[in-house]
Amino acid sequence: MSFQAVKGTRDFYPDAMRLRNWITDAWRRVSLRNGFEEFDSPIFEYLDLFAAKSGPEIAEQLFSFTDRGGRNLAIRPEITPALARMVNARINALPRPIKWFSIPRLCRAENPQKGRLREFFQWNIDIIGEDSPLADAECVFVAIDAMRELGLTAGEVAVRYSSRALTSRVLAAVGVTVADVPAVLAVLDKRAKVPAEAFAEMLAKAVPDEPARQAIGRFLQIDNPMGISADQLAGLVGIQADPQIAAAQRDLERFARGLEDFGAAEWCRYDSNVVRGLAYYTGIVYEVFDRDQSLRALAGGGRYDNLLEVLGGPKVGGTGFGMGDVVLGILLEEKGKLPADLRNPRLDFFVVDGLEGQLGKVLEVVGALRRAGLSADFSYKSQPVGKQLKEANRRGAARAAIVKQDVVTVKNLSSGVQQDRPLAEFLDKPT
RNA sequence: GUGGGUGUAGCUCAGUUGGUUAGAGCACCUGGUUGUGGUCCAGGGGGUCAUGGGUUCGAGCCCCAUCAUCCACCCCA
Numbered sequence: 001m002s003f004q005a006v007k008g009t010r011d012f013y014p015d016a017m018r019l020r021n022w023i024t025d026a027w028r029r030v031s032l033r034n035g036f037e038e039f040d041s042p043i044f045e046y047l048d049l050f051a052a053k054s055g056p057e058i059a060e061q062l063f064s065f066t067d068r069g070g071r072n073l074a075i076r077p078e079i080t081p082a083l084a085r086m087v088n089a090r091i092n093a094l095p096r097p098i099k100w101f102s103i104p105r106l107c108r109a110e111n112p113q114k115g116r117l118r119e120f121f122q123w124n125i126d127i128i129g130e131d132s133p134l135a136d137a138e139c140v141f142v143a144i145d146a147m148r149e150l151g152l153t154a155g156e157v158a159v160r161y162s163s164r165a166l167t168s169r170v171l172a173a174v175g176v177t178v179a180d181v182p183a184v185l186a187v188l189d190k191r192a193k194v195p196a197e198a199f200a201e202m203l204a205k206a207v208p209d210e211p212a213r214q215a216i217g218r219f220l221q222i223d224n225p226m227g228i229s230a231d232q233l234a235g236l237v238g239i240q241a242d243p244q245i246a247a248a249q250r251d252l253e254r255f256a257r258g259l260e261d262f263g264a265a266e267w268c269r270y271d272s273n274v275v276r277g278l279a280y281y282t283g284i285v286y287e288v289f290d291r292d293q294s295l296r297a298l299a300g301g302g303r304y305d306n307l308l309e310v311l312g313g314p315k316v317g318g319t320g321f322g323m324g325d326v327v328l329g330i331l332l333e334e335k336g337k338l339p340a341d342l343r344n345p346r347l348d349f350f351v352v353d354g355l356e357g358q359l360g361k362v363l364e365v366v367g368a369l370r371r372a373g374l375s376a377d378f379s380y381k382s383q384p385v386g387k388q389l390k391e392a393n394r395r396g397a398a399r400a401a402i403v404k405q406d407v408v409t410v411k412n413l414s415s416g417v418q419q420d421r422p423l424a425e426f427l428d429k430p431t
Numbered sequence: 432g433u434g435g436g437u438g439u440a441g442c443u444c445a446g447u448u449g450g451u452u453a454g455a456g457c458a459c460c461u462g463g464u465u466g467u468g469g470u471c472c473a474g475g476g477g478g479u480c481a482u483g484g485g486u487u488c489g490a491g492c493c494c495c496a497u498c499a500u501c502c503a504c505c506c507c508a
Contacts, residue, residue, distance in 0.1 A: 004499080054508060061506075078508045106508095111432090113502065279508055296507090322508080352467085389468035402467075413468070 008110075008118025019338065020121070023150070023325055024103050027123040030146045031101040034138070036125060039100045041082035047072040052311055053081045053280065063107050078322070079104040079124050080304075081311065087128055088313030096129030115296040115327040125301075126320030128308070133251045136284045136303055136319045137258030143288055143299050143321055144264045150328075151337040157298060159264075160271035161255070161286035164302065166225060166248035167272065173239040174215040176207060184216075189275035191220070215239060220272045226253035248283075255284050280304045288323070290331050298331065299323035348374040349430075350392030350413075354404040356382055361403050361423075368427045369401070376401075389413075401426070 005011050012020055031038065047064050064074040076082060079102050087098060102124045112118060125142050127135040140159055147157050167188070171181050187202045194202070207213050219237045222228075228236075230246035252270070259265050268286075276285040285302030289295075301321020309315045332338055349369050353362045362378050369376035377395060379388050385402065392400045393413060402409040402418075408426040411418035 007499080050508085058508080061508090080508075108507085110506070112500090113504095116507080277507060300508090354467090385467055386465075387468090391468085393468050400468080409467085411467075416468090418467080 006118070008112035010117065010119070019329065020325065022339065023328065023332075024121065024123075026149045027101075027103055027146060027323075030142060030149050031123075031125065034099075034125075034142045034145060036099045036101040036142070039083070039086065039102050040104065041076070041079060041086060041102075043105065044073045044075050045082060045085075047074040049081045049085060049311070050074055050077065053084075053307065061109055063109050075107040076104065077106055077108045079106070079122070080126070080307070080320075080322075083124070083126055083128075084308050084311045084313065084318075087316075087318075088308055088311060091308070091313055091316065094129075097135065098128040099126075100128075101125050115324075115330055117326055121325040123323045123325075124320060126318055128318035129316050130319075131305075131317050133255035133284060134258045136286075137255050137262060137264075139301060139320055140259060140268065140286055141262040141264050143301075143323065144267050146323070147267075147288070147298075150332060152331070152335065154267045155291065156335060157267070157288055157290055157331075159268040159286050159288050160274050161268060161284060162270060162272050162274040163225075163248050163252050163283060164275065164281050164285050165283045166245060166252065167219075167275070169242060169245045169248055170219050170237060170239065171216070173234075173242055173245065174212040174219075174237070175209060176212065180206065185275050186277075188216075188220075188273065189277060192273040222272065223270060225249055225270065225272075226256050251283060276300055276302055280307050280310070282306060282317075283319070286321070288321075295331055296327050298327050346375065347377055347395050347397040348399065349376040350388075350395055350397035350400050351376055351378040352385060352388040352392065352400050352402040353379070353382065354385060354402040354409065356384065358403065365401060365403050365408065365423075365427065369430050372430050374430060401430075 010016070028038070047059060047062075050058050050062060058077075059074070062074045062077040064072065066072055083100065083102070087094065103121055104124065105119065106122050107119045109118065110116065123146070125139055127139060140161070144159065164185070167185065168181050171184055172178065176184050184203075184206045187199070187206045190202060191199050203213055203216070207216065215238050222233065222236060225233055226249055228249075230241045230243075230249055233245065233249065234241040256265075256268075256270070259268050274285055274287055276287070279302075281302040282305040283303030286300070287297045288299040289297055299321050301319070303317065303319040305317035306315070307318060351362050351366050351369070353359060359382065366376045366378050377397075379391050381387075389400055389411075397413055400409075400411045400413055402411060403423070406423045407420050408423050409418050409420050410426070
């Protein structure tokens with residue numbers, strides 16, 4: 001009888017674990033320096049929490065089960081509902097804006113393929129209780145800050161953003177009913193992913209009215225809706241000017257200016273094709289992509305002003321993004337960004353028995369080093385100095401401490417330089 | 432759920448129209464050599480050739496089924 005890891009899951013052997021930590025450590029570092037606090041939630045929740053946010057169909061796409069008390073539970077496929085739940089529970093006590101981050105382990109019952117597994121880690125950055133588009137801009141800045149931290153450049157990844165508020169209002173203005181807007185948005189989301197004819201066909205099905213379709217086409221051509229007035233935009237599309245459209249434009253404009261002030265503008269551009277699926281987004285939305293666009297999105301996010309309310313809280317808006325470890329890992333690997341020294345664990349000292357037969361003294365030295373906060377290891381086997389140094393080298397030790405009668409020879413294993421020191425002194429002050 | 436590709440050692444892969452006890456490199460273990468390491472040499476462990484059936488005198492190789500995995504579609508919080 002032999003077992004293997006479940007479909008779509010990964011074992012993290014030490015090599016892979018170092019890589020995972022390298023990424024999550026960077027996420028954590030970046031979060032903290034941008035003023036975010038870490039939180040976490042249980043790995044399973046009531047199924048209804050996810051169903052309330054995403055509809056009952058979601059149950060098919062997550063791992064759910066019934067506990068012995070008859071409760072319907074599910075492993076979290078995302079952490080945002082839990083975030084909303086936690087914030088709602090203390091909404092009046094938390095100082096705002098609430099800037100929180102998390103690096104949860106998530107599971108989704110989908111078929112695995114490139115960049116998509118059934119279990120993964122996802123970095124989440126959220127700002128709740130701040131309506132200004134500057135909060136959205138700050139989130140994008142944080143995403144870019146992380147890209148840079150991991151060694152990626154503006155030539156390798158890009159952020160594409162748009163405004164769901166603007167797009168929705170324009171659709172309404174050309175005559176798409178409120179009920180049909182989600183379906184049309186779903187079609188727009190396909191624009192860059194399917195051939196032009198296929199897109200035209202899908203759009204014709206969703207919007208039977210020919211003039212309305214042409215107006216939508218004109219809107220999609222606009223590549224700088226924040227650089228023109230509401231009247232100009234209305235004129236270009238062929239619709240009536242609308243205060244809500246003007247408001248959405250102003251938000252986009254403040255968002256774009258914020259990105260510029262943050263020094264992040266070169267990473268970002270407006271793209272009307274960005275819609276973000278059928279999610280709960282209400283305002284600015286964005287995705288981070290590799291420039292070659294050979295992979296899935298590295299991250300996606302946007303503003304969600306109704307989510308807390310939908311989950312039983314007050315109408316407090318939020319904005320944020322999620323970034324998964326899988327696609328990011330593939331991109332970093334493909335671009336050769338993984339640091340070479342991830343191959344070896346760091347070891348400050350490897351303690352060598354220089355006289356073969358005084359393991360006790362070796363342990364004494366190892367203990368002293370470890371108490372001093374240095375990483376140190378040794379060989380269990382009694383063997384010649386040469387073999388021990390071979391092991392030290394294999395273990396990636398920076399230095400070897402060769403213990404003799406009353407002397408320790410400290411050898412730098414990269415330069416080969418070595419120096420004798422009295423044992424007592426070394427034990428007292430190893431560095 | 433649908434379609435396609437691939438399954439031989441821990442990893443990357445050889446394996447001739449089907450022909451004895453299935454191989455290499457890397458990794459691992461042991462020993463030797465190098466003044467105290469990175470080199471080099473020798474040896475070793477490890478494979479029911481994914482699984483089950485079939486064809487054949489004979490199957491890693493051909494056929495069928497199953498399973499796994501990868502890629503794409505659906506979906507994508």
